[in-house]
Amino acid sequence: MEHPLIDLVNISKTFDNTMVLDDLCLSVKENTFVTLLGPSGCGKTTPLRIIGGFEKPDTGKVIFDGQDITNLPPNKRQLNTVFQKYALFTHMTIAENIAFGLKIKNKPKAYIDDKIKYALKLVNLDGFENRSVASLSGGQQQRIAIARAIVNEPRVLLLDEPLGALDLKLRQDMQYELIRLKNELGITFIYVTHDQEEALTMSDTIVVMNQGYIQQMGSPEQIYNEPENAFVADFIGESNIVPGTMIRDELVEIFGARFACVDKGFGVNRPVDVVIRPEDIDLVEPEKGTLTGVCTHLIFKGVHYEMEVTTPDGFEWLVHSTDMCPVGKQVGIHVDPFDIQIMNKPESEDEEAVGVNE
Amino acid sequence: MNKNASRFLAGPYIIWMIGFTVIPLIMIILYCLTDGDGAFTLANVAAIATPEHRKALFLSLGLSLVSTLICLVMAYPLALILRKRNVGQGSFIVFIFILPMWMNFLLRTMAWQTLLEKNGVINGILSALHLPNLAIINTPWAIILGMVYNFLPFMVLPIYNVLIKIDDDVINAAQDLGASTAQTITKILIPLSLPGIISGINMVFVPALTTFVISNLLGGSKILLIGNVIEQEFTKGSNWHLGSGLSLVLMFFILVSMALMAKYDKEGEGTAF
Numbered sequence: 020m021e022h023p024l025i026d027l028v029n030i031s032k033t034f035d036n037t038m039v040l041d042d043l044c045l046s047v048k049e050n051t052f053v054t055l056l057g058p059s060g061c062g063k064t065t066p067l068r069i070i071g072g073f074e075k076p077d078t079g080k081v082i083f084d085g086q087d088i089t090n091l092p093p094n095k096r097q098l099n100t101v102f103q104k105y106a107l108f109t110h111m112t113i114a115e116n117i118a119f120g121l122k123i124k125n126k127p128k129a130y131i132d133d134k135i136k137y138a139l140k141l142v143n144l145d146g147f148e149n150r151s152v153a154s155l156s157g158g159q160q161q162r163i164a165i166a167r168a169i170v171n172e173p174r175v176l177l178l179d180e181p182l183g184a185l186d187l188k189l190r191q192d193m194q195y196e197l198i199r200l201k202n203e204l205g206i207t208f209i210y211v212t213h214d215q216e217e218a219l220t221m222s223d224t225i226v227v228m229n230q231g232y233i234q235q236m237g238s239p240e241q242i243y244n245e246p247e248n249a250f251v252a253d254f255i256g257e258s259n260i261v262p263g264t265m266i267r268d269e270l271v272e273i274f275g276a277r278f279a280c281v282d283k284g285f286g287v288n289r290p291v292d293v294v295i296r297p298e299d300i301d302l303v304e305p306e307k308g309t310l311t312g313v314c315t316h317l318i319f320k321g322v323h324y325e326m327e328v329t330t331p332d333g334f335e336w337l338v339h340s341t342d343m344c345p346v347g348k349q350v351g352i353h354v355d356p357f358d359i360q361i362m363n364k365p366e367s368e369d370e371e372a373v374g375v376n377e
Numbered sequence: 378m379n380k381n382a383s384r385f386l387a388g389p390y391i392i393w394m395i396g397f398t399v400i401p402l403i404m405i406i407l408y409c410l411t412d413g414d415g416a417f418t419l420a421n422v423a424a425i426a427t428p429e430h431r432k433a434l435f436l437s438l439g440l441s442l443v444s445t446l447i448c449l450v451m452a453y454p455l456a457l458i459l460r461k462r463n464v465g466q467g468s469f470i471v472f473i474f475i476l477p478m479w480m481n482f483l484l485r486t487m488a489w490q491t492l493l494e495k496n497g498v499i500n501g502i503l504s505a506l507h508l509p510n511l512a513i514i515n516t517p518w519a520i521i522l523g524m525v526y527n528f529l530p531f532m533v534l535p536i537y538n539v540l541i542k543i544d545d546d547v548i549n550a551a552q553d554l555g556a557s558t559a560q561t562i563t564k565i566l567i568p569l570s571l572p573g574i575i576s577g578i579n580m581v582f583v584p585a586l587t588t589f590v591i592s593n594l595l596g597g598s599k600i601l602l603i604g605n606v607i608e609q610e611f612t613k614g615s616n617w618h619l620g621s622g623l624s625l626v627l628m629f630f631i632l633v634s635m636a637l638m639a640k641y642d643k644e645g646e647g648t649a650f
């Protein structure tokens with residue numbers, strides 16, 4: 020069993036009377052890519068700043084490699100941060116920026132020069148040593164910010180929405196680059212983003228956060244395929260969340276129709292929430308469907324068509340399919356058993372509050 | 378706006394500039410380069426080399442430099458604190474610092490005269506407490522005090538204005554990379570706020586170099602700065618030619634100072650207030 024490199028223990032933090040983190044516990048193993056994912060204002064940046072040392076938790080401890088570093092200033096921590104707006108030193112050249120941490124540590128000049136070369140090569144910006152910060156594009160500045168951090172050989176790299184300011188194409192390129200860097204360097208990445216696609220692409224572990232709480236933690240597949248509550252289901256990708264009743268194991272009733280599923284252990288005749296991804300709904304002939312409805316909406320999205328099928332109870336099912344169904348046509352809805360994800364209903368109002376409000 | 382309209386709108390300012398800056402400047406140059414009979418001469422400029430003028434110029438340069446340095450040493454930490462407190466331009470602390478600037482300069486300096494006098498307020502309090510009296514009125518120290526007091530806000534504001542524009546994360550990044558607080562200040566904050574520092578130095582040094590009111594009021598008649606010498610040539614000595622010559626010499630130092638500012642503050646960051 021690998022021991023955790025970073026342990027956040029019962030961290031709480033309040034800003035201006037607003038509880039940002041409430042009794043948060045999080046363990047990060049060595050050499051993993053962990054993403055804190057959530058909507059803006061969900062408190063996902065605060066754990067990063069607490070690990071980096073820029074904020075002190077009101078209560079709780081930060082354990083790094085078995086040592087309590089809660090009160091250690093940032094300059095004494097064995098980790099580095101890549102900031103959202105790059106935070107490069109504009110009065111220095113690129114080489115001076117990258118050398119900053121090494122010069123502070125009084126490393127020999129030859130070592131520093133080697134490191135600068137190595138880091139620039141790693142981020143595909145060879146020969147940029149003497150350029151000024153202002154002459155670089157956003158994406159290039161971001162790479163320099165990463166280079167500046169990794170030359171210090173941190174055990175953990177903290178990244179605060181580093182791709183937020185880049186355009187789509189560049190963002191996708193940088194995603195692959197970050198995965199490559201993580202594998203080449205073999206260090207732990209803790210990454211903060213509100214972009215679920217980014218999180219799914221890069222992470223070993225995703226931590227979905229909302230309102231200061233961890234909603235779910237797991238691999239990208241687990242988070243996407245087996246969301247534990249309505250918030251996660253709705254935030255990660257698109258989904259149909261419908262009320263249902265668990266008749267017995269492996270059988271759920273939705274709007275009076277019975278669907279076979281693979282979930283067990285929810286009891287008998289118990290109300291549940293059911294998540295069905297739009298791409299998992301098959302539109303079939305009306306008589307072959309478990310439920311029938313009318314197609315009420317159709318948009319071409321490029322890769323697929325986006326359709327809405329309204330069933331007699333008034334629910335609008337979101338459907339993604341490469342096959343087109345014209346508006347007004349009667350269709351049947353069929354879902355394979357393993358594409359149905361059953362979730363417990365929220366038990367308290369508190370849990371309800373973390374639900375969907377978009 | 379079309380070109381003609383903007384020319385028209387700039388008119389009052391241009392007339393003002395021509396009437397009260399350009400023409401006087403040309404007249405000073407003319408006076409400077411002629412003697413009482415209207416003949417060309419460089420004697421008025423060369424007069425700076427006479428011992429009494431040289432002494433006044435060096436004293437002015439010395440006192441202005443010392444005052445500027447004191448202002449800088451006092452203003453920088455203050456600007457850093459203001460930045461760290463994250464107080465906006467409209468906050469009370471900033472207000473306190475700007476407040477004296479709204480009061481008449483002459484009045485403020487006269488107030489210091491009253492405070493520092495032999496039988497003034499400060500010595501009154503010191504006597505009442507049986508402490509030795511302060512005897513700095515009519516010494517260069519009183520002039521430095523007056524300069525620092527009057528010009529300190531002009532040092533604080535440009536530095537503060539540059540400092541608040543530095544992103545918190547730039548400072549966090551320096552610390553993240555291992556820099557101590559002192560290293561962050563010397564390697565990041567001071568270089569990044571250099572435009573503000575240069576601008577502040579100018580805004581203190583130039584008026585301090587040319588002042589004659591502060592030295593008149595707090596230095597008594599014994600201490601002559603170059604400003605006092607020029608003032609006397611124009612008012613009492615009635616030698617406008619000599620006064621103009623010395624003015625131009627002084628202007629040379631001001632231009633050097635401005636040129637340095639232009640070199641280090643290309644974006645004009647430090648002057649924005």
